[in-house]
Amino acid sequence: MTPSRTKVFTNVPERAERGEISGQHAGLTGCPWHDVKAMLRDAGMRSTRQRIALGWLLFAKGGRHMTAEMLYEEAINAKVPVSLATVYNTLHQLTVAGLLRQVAVDGSKTYFDTNASQHHHFFVEGENALLDIADDDVVVAKTPVPPEGYEIVRIDMVVRLRRKAR
Amino acid sequence: MTPSRTKVFTNVPERAERGEISGQHAGLTGCPWHDVKAMLRDAGMRSTRQRIALGWLLFAKGGRHMTAEMLYEEAINAKVPVSLATVYNTLHQLTVAGLLRQVAVDGSKTYFDTNASQHHHFFVEGENALLDIADDDVVVAKTPVPPEGYEIVRIDMVVRLRRKAR
DNA sequence: TTAGATGCAAATGGTTTGCATGCGT
């Protein structure tokens, strides 16, 4: 989970830490599909064939929640030659760059949300589907006070849903 | 993840569904360690040596967040002969019975919280530690409206923490 | 040219399962 090596993730994490990478470019909500290359460059990543394709699949349709496997299948269906390992690498790099957000919801699969801004989720049990919750639909009135010496990184809320019994 | 078979989890899930199992017995916050057997019986589980030991380890100290592996180690250290598989089974059964609560936090390990009541968590990145957030320390002012046909099962909030940079 | 990217296949790590044996009730 923690990219400690410098092998696969190249210098993206380091550069992001030094603030050399913009991450969220100028208020982009759903990155423009016609400029994945620019997005990649901004993220400090080389624009290779597979990354462009993956970026296109991810951001073309806006607000999506996908697992590595899902993206991999889409890529294969779209006749884009790519390996699962590369899908994982790309997803992680885009996450580090701040263009994707990882959502831990049920302990097994990991979801990546193309909406990297602060918001919460509905999770439909059984269907394993994730839905964004409109930001203004939930309000955390009193932010909890973290223990001494710690600071809040982010707050994730998951509202678990079930089909109504009727 | 989903116990669809009737093999290992015996009839606990079904009975719980039919309301035959009390689950949360009368306002028990941290179950009394001196009566694990009663707790098990109430949960519709046979009180075997290992379940009693695990129940004791889990509930004796109150509010804990443990993974199967952690509990397994504690059991081994306590000279209680038990297998990892049994630890998993027991944890799941206690969860179904409403005595434990599963907390999904980082996609890999699954945590089980001995506090099964509605509350939220701090998660310390790096240390992989979970902390309860005092119930009145957070207030979700506006509960999100679920999509048509769905109902809210529960709301989980995870406040991710990091050691302050100083 | 060359650092960085890709793809495979093998390795991991948490969790589950099949089945023979054990043990509450």
Add this chain to the structure above:
DNA sequence: ACGCATGCAAACCATTTGCATCTAA
């Protein structure tokens, strides 16, 4: 005695890694 419970080892599955081979810059 009966039927659920246990233990083990193998099976699983999502994810990661090592390394040889490519390729964007």
